[in-house]
Amino acid sequence: MPSANAPYDPLDAQNLHNPYPVLAELRRTEPVFWHEGMASWMLTRHADCVRVLRDHGLFARDPRRTGGSVPEPSLSVQTLDPPQQNHVRSLFMTALRAQDLPAVEARARRLVASRLDALTRAGEFDVVAELAVPLSVAVVADLLGVEPPSYTEFAAVSDAIMQSMDGGLNPTLVEPGRIARQQLSELVDSWFTASSRPGLLARVRQMAPSADPHARLYVKNTARVMFQGGYSTMAAAIGNAVAVLLARPEALERMRDPALLATGVDELVRFDGPVQGTTRVAVRACRIGGVDVASGQKVVPLFAAANRDPAAFPGADRLVLERTPNPHLGYGWGPHSCVGTTVAQAGLRALVAALVEHPARLVAAGDGVRRRTATMRAFETLPAFLHR
Ligand code: HEM
Structure with a gap:
């Protein structure tokens, strides 16, 4: 079992396959532990994670609050903290609420x-390439009101950005991520100048103050995060959800019931969600879960561990479609919680409803291959076929 001598390795083959047993053991034996490789305190209990995510005064997301720096292209809703974040976050939330999500x-x-x-005629196919990627690009482009980019080109740029989230574990991923962010920024710039479609971006353009150059920068960078972050998490969530349902055909069948469809898509994100954790920095010395955290130290709420914490979720290792309430952290918590939660829920409902309704049944065609990424739990490929 993991200890100071055998540190938790999220990229270990067994953990990529199933991280939950090791996380459960850590939660039981050492709920707040120091990870030497990531130079961070790792939090495995739901209550500790919520406390950190809520208390943005004590735990900073913005590295500039603790003496670090943020390159200009990364200044967005994701890196700014309240009160600086408030304007751009409420701008996007208001524009999102004005969209016709149904x-x-x-x-x-x-x-x-x-x-x-x-696909019914295609024989065996890859769920990631044939369903998760196209559905995610389509939903996010539809929401924003932009022409969907080519799947393959966009997937390559997005993958580089997603992998750079593991820069703490592997610094060589940082530079390709920076270049990909630059490429994506050029695409987003073109949407701001050229696109005239109705949608979230048109609404943001109407409402955003055009005079303040800082505000303009935050808005464009946030549009990029919405597109790329929204696409990559959604694609990963779809792959994970399909794999869970392939292994439990009776759960898919039960989701014919609209009430179970609604609660079930959230339970799928709790049970095996894509975002494994996030990072904050303590702005002052404090104690979490009986451990002394020094000012300036990094703290990592592990969503994957918190979401299986039996203190917060009875029967935490079971998929309970009707689970209510379901205070899971799959969409984060507090001022940096997911801006696109309602869109993600709509996309997942659309997927599951279409799978349930289709006359052919989706069946696994062997084991999927997991991506070697720590922050995002996702499939590289997931083979399946449709059985008539
Ligand atoms: C099932 C799919 C999705 C999941 C599981 C998910 C999960 C998350 C999580 C866990 C965070 C918080 C990360 C943190 O605290 O560091 C987050 C943030 C965010 N998400 Fe999502 N997300 C999904 C889909 C989307 C979609 C479709 C969009 C946009 C259309 C979106 C936009 C954002 C944005 C803009 C943020 C940053 C919010 C901030 O820092 O204030 N997400 N998401």
Whole structure:
């Protein structure tokens, strides 16, 4: 079992396959532990994670609050903390609430249905390439009101950004991530100058103050995060959800019931969600879970561990579709919680509803291959076929 001598390695093959037994053991024996490689305190209990995520005064997301720096292209809703973050976050939340999400969901459902029709004739296929990627690009582009970019080109740029999230473990991933961010920024710039479609970006453009150059920068960078972050987490969530349902056909069948569809998509994100954790920095010395944290030290709430904490979730290792309340951290918590939660829920409902309704049944065609990424739990490939 993990200890100071055998540190937790999220990239270990066994942990990539199933991280939950090791996380459960850590939560039991050493709920707040120091990770030498990441130079961080790792939190495995739900209550400790929520405390850190809520208390943005004590735990900073913005590295500039603790003497670090942020390159300009990274200044967005994701890196700014309140009160600086408030304006850009509420701008995007307000613009999102003005969108017709039921219409986005209905279009997503039709897209999945038509892809399933085509895939029925295809024999074995990869769920990631054929369902997760196209559905995620389509939903996020539809929401923002932009022309969907080519899947393959966009997936390569997005992958470089996603992998750079593991820069703490592997610094060689940082520079390719910076270059990819630059490429994506150029695409987003073109949307701001050229796109005239209705959607979230048009709404943001209407409401955003155009005079303040800082505000303009935050808005563009946040648009990039919405697109890339939204796409990559959604694609990963779809792969994970499909794998869970392939292993439990009876759960998929039960999700015909609209009430279980609604609660079930959240339970899927709790049970095996994509975002494994996040980082904050203590701005002052403090204690968490009986451990002394020094000012300037990094703290990592591990969502994956918190979401299986039996103190917060009875029967935490079981998929309970009707689970209510379900205070899971799959979408984060506090001022940096996911801006796109309602969109992600709509996309997942569209996927599951289309799978349930389709006359052919989705069946696994062997084991999937996991990506070697620590921050994002995702499949590289997930083989399946449709059985008539
Ligand atoms: C199932 C799919 C998704 C999951 C599981 C998910 C999960 C998360 C999580 C855990 C965070 C917080 C990370 C942290 O505290 O460091 C987050 C932040 C964020 N998400 Fe999502 N997300 C999903 C889909 C989306 C979509 C579709 C969009 C946009 C269309 C989106 C936009 C954002 C943004 C902008 C943030 C940054 C918020 C901030 O820092 O204030 N996400 N997401």
